[in-house]
Amino acid sequence: MELILKETIDTLGEEGDIVRVKGGYGRNFLIPQNKGVLATKANLTLLEKEKSAIEARKSGQR
Numbered sequence: 001m002e003l004i005l006k007e008t009i010d011t012l013g014e015e016g017d018i019v020r021v022k023g024g025y026g027r028n029f030l031i032p033q034n035k036g037v038l039a040t041k042a043n044l045t046l047l048e049k050e051k052s053a054i055e056a057r058k059s060g061q062r
Helices: 023-030 041-061
Strands: 002-005 018-020 036-038
Touching: 002 023, 002 041, 023 036
Parallel strands: none
Antiparallel strands: 002 018, 002 036
């Protein structure tokens, strides 16, 4: 299952990364806790539009 991370998770990646996880981990933990969304075409399009805002937040945290 491929997800787009909505926040940084130490063991997976940073906000905006597209990651592959096992189905149960995605369905039962990441998606319900609003830490990730499915990597559908619509969500990937939204990610591209928000990429600059994500990069600004990342640089502000460092």
